[in-house]
Amino acid sequence: MQKLNLPPYDVNLRNMDGKIHIFDPIRKKYLFLTPEEWVRQHFIQFLIHYKNYPATLINAESGLKYHERKKRTDVTVFNRKMEPLLLIECKAPNVKISDSTFSQIANYYSQFKAKYMIITNGMEHYCFRPDTKELVFEKEIPEFTVL
Template sequence: MPIPTVTNPEPLDLRLERFTPRLNLRTEGNRRMVMGEIRRKWLVLQPEEFVRQLLIHFLIQDMRYNRNRITVERGVKVQGDPRRTDILVFDQQMRPFLLIECKAPSVPLRTDVFRQAAHYNGPLRVPYLMVSNGRESYVAAIDYAAESYRFLPMVPEW
């Protein structure tokens, strides 16, 4: 599969910070926790988890994705090794539709981030691949027959 390289496209600004007030937060000891929107359990609020939860709110609220078709940290075997996808969305026929790799806001979205997402996508073969650090996001449509990709100006409709 071709690996998208982030060189020319404009990043998407999904304005994810506007979903911050929707997060259910609490403190346990000296740790900040967030209630996972999909898994419905308390999680340590690491920077990557913060981005993941904001993106989930965006997908459900703005894009009207079906929450029952969204999985978080789903296990997948990649070349025999167990890995976990950050966010995997399934279409109405329960086929993998969109794979999202989340990074902390401090992590720049370079080719190596897309390479990681493309690596995880190997056995899934999703039509859409996305990377986000919360401030910037990129979405690519993958054409497996032509072994090519193109960046999209918006997140695909579900």
């Protein structure tokens, strides 16, 4: 898999039925390794080990309903009251982050009302929060204790 603009970590890979799987410590199971999953797992590890987010407050692929359709956020981080704090949309490294990516996470925000949102493709990371009529972009991804 491609080297990302995230710190490396000790990846736990396994060959299952001739296909590579990656261990997800949040869901506690091996998942088929796709480029998007590669980004998701690296970003989760970055949050836990470099930004001090408690693993117990991170949920991967949370379900939600949007216009009667079931959708899934890639990663949701909750505060200690189990209220959505951070929504993260992960894309494969070769997927360009575009207006449609921002629209996608904005739709999720309308359901979850998290304080912050992040879009990443493993190479670029955008952290922002809604503020009245505009998005306010953060210079860096905040530590858990700051949120």
